[in-house]
Amino acid sequence: MKLPTCSICGSKADLENEGGIQGEIGILPITLCVWCYSGVTNMVESMSLTSPEEYENRLKDLREALVEIKDVANVSEGVGFYAMLAQKALDKDDSSQ
16 A cells, blocks of 8 residues: 655655544645644644743643653664754754743
8 A cells, every 4th residue: 555645744644553634725635644743733733822821831841742752762763863853953942042
């Protein structure tokens, strides 16, 4: 079975085993892998925060999640790319504070 390609990152999207979504935005067909679907969902959720406190709490939660992803990826075989992406996001966050 040929897997669809993610419309954002271009990776293969195993919707049945890993998750993600496939559908349309208007008339445009779209496929999102589990990682891009999660990212888009987080982006939409962050846009709906109503107070500075909610925003700060969400940023704190996302930073903690990135640290956990980085730590797990650093001790897992073959996923160093994800550790590097998490560290890059953490570094960018540090430089903006």
